[in-house]
Amino acid sequence: MVGDTITTRSLIVDRYVKRDRDYVVNEVTCFGSDGRIVSRSRTHQSFLLDAVSGTVVDKKREKRSDRRFDVNAQEPLEDIQSLSKEVTLEMCQKFSGPAKNYHNDIEAARALGFPDIVVQGMMTLCFLSQMMTERFGAGWYDGGRLSVNLVNVLWQKEQVTCRGQVTALTPEGSRQRAHLQVWCEKPDATKVVVGSASALQE
Known part of the structure; x- marks a missing residue:
């Protein structure tokens, strides 16, 4: 709630390669001032394995x-x-x-x-x-x-x-x-x- 103190913890829990991309799985946990878990999320973020030149994604792709x-x-x-x-x-x-x-x-x-x-x-x-x-x-x-x-x-x-x-x-x-x-x-x-x-x- 508004005014509460929140502490966050970020942890890389997995990493894998898929379709020429390096994926990093990041888990973020938010704790209330009493130590209880307020929220937990996992995101999969990808990065190109090799450097590329030119346009990576254009507006026509969609x-x-x-x-x-x-x-x-x-x-x-x-x-x-x-x-x-x-x-x-x-x-x-x-x-x-x-x-x-x-x-x-x-x-x-x-x-x-x-x-x-x-x-x-x-x-x-x-x-x-x-x-x-x-x-x-x-x-x-x-x-x-x-x-x-x-x-x-x-x-x-x-x-x-x-x-x-x-x-x-x-x-x-x-x-x-x-x-x-x-x-x-x-x-x-x-x-x-x-x-x-x-x-x-x-």
Whole structure:
């Protein structure tokens, strides 16, 4: 809650090579002042094995058929309220700064082979978390789960909309757990994030 002291611990728990990329699995655990675990997350971040010249990812790649990711076509129990954001340079600088890097500086991005600033993936996940908090409140931040893949690049100055559909309800103690498919997409329906989430509700 606001005003609480949080301690974080970061640990590399795995590393592997897949499709010419070196993947690092980082587990971050957040502890409250009383030592209890507040949250735990694992991220898989990839790095090119060999140095490349020229463009690494351009803005046309997401238009290819193999970069289209459709959500399951099923009748949802509920379409939760969506959330839209336009990512500005100021947002990138505040979220991924203060040191200049490809998430907040155009020259740093171009030096690594990107045509524009690459919005840090965790920012998009924060948007998803905001959407889930607005729908489920404490049932999200005191019992929520999220499993997603970052599938296309979100560039600065682009708009993204987070969406979620409740697909099932299962009993959990005295409450229910709502299971959702969630995704973030651009105005042309290009998916940036796809995956699943769940939260507790009465």
